[in-house]
Amino acid sequence: GNSVTQMEGPVTLSEEAFLTINCTYTATGYPSLFWYVQYPGEGLQLLLKATKADDKGSNKGFEATYRKETTSFHLEKGSVQVSDSAVYFCALSDGGGGFKTIFGAGTRLFVKA
Amino acid sequence: DAGITQSPRYKITETGRQVTLMCHQTWSHSYMFWYRQDLGHGLRLIYYSAAADITDKGEVPDGYVVSRSKTENFPLTLESATRSQTSVYFCASSEGAKNIQYFGAGTRLSVL
Numbered sequence: 001g002n003s004v005t006q007m008e009g010p011v012t013l014s015e016e017a018f019l020t021i022n023c024t025y026t027a028t029g030y031p032s033l034f035w036y037v038q039y040p041g042e043g044l045q046l047l048l049k050a051t052k053a054d055d056k057g058s059n060k061g062f063e064a065t066y067r068k069e070t071t072s073f074h075l076e077k078g079s080v081q082v083s084d085s086a087v088y089f090c091a092l093s094d095g096g097g098g099f100k101t102i103f104g105a106g107t108r109l110f111v112k113a
Numbered sequence: 114d115a116g117i118t119q120s121p122r123y124k125i126t127e128t129g130r131q132v133t134l135m136c137h138q139t140w141s142h143s144y145m146f147w148y149r150q151d152l153g154h155g156l157r158l159i160y161y162s163a164a165a166d167i168t169d170k171g172e173v174p175d176g177y178v179v180s181r182s183k184t185e186n187f188p189l190t191l192e193s194a195t196r197s198q199t200s201v202y203f204c205a206s207s208e209g210a211k212n213i214q215y216f217g218a219g220t221r222l223s224v225l
Binding site for chain 1: 212216217
């Protein structure tokens, strides 16, 4: 079945460091891929998405490219801020006629000033 | 207020009691979902609903009951709470099955 695997956390970085959070997926068909972010005490909210191979999603300085050949959707940001401290979830939505969104386990990011 | 709201935000109960968590959305989204979030497990789908009066089981439905008599409401009931149901519960809604999901702020439930 479909699945999402993302790197375990926590990830601790200093402010202005480069961020990469790895995400790989297994899916049949052509899923849409998402990154959601969860700030402390809040629900998840969409950060970015990509709906087909080679699409790049971007928002708030974060980027991720849908790589079908490597079944990956890694999240990157060139210069993180303390306010980026949160839990990041990679997710896929079944493109084969199903409906469910499969979420990865989440990666907690701490950014130090 | 527009959006998706959950109540209560925090709940403490005892084993064996019935508990209902409420979820209300103002967008008239067709799809609604209930997840639980536990350390080491990420988000797991409990139940979902494609429309009013249409519900179906997710990954971990045992011990939970849902109903959806109106499009905007999707309550989740724990019929006889157990300690293993201590968790943070999130409700979400979506315009379509494969579209973006919008989450409530969550309900933190402790079963003593």
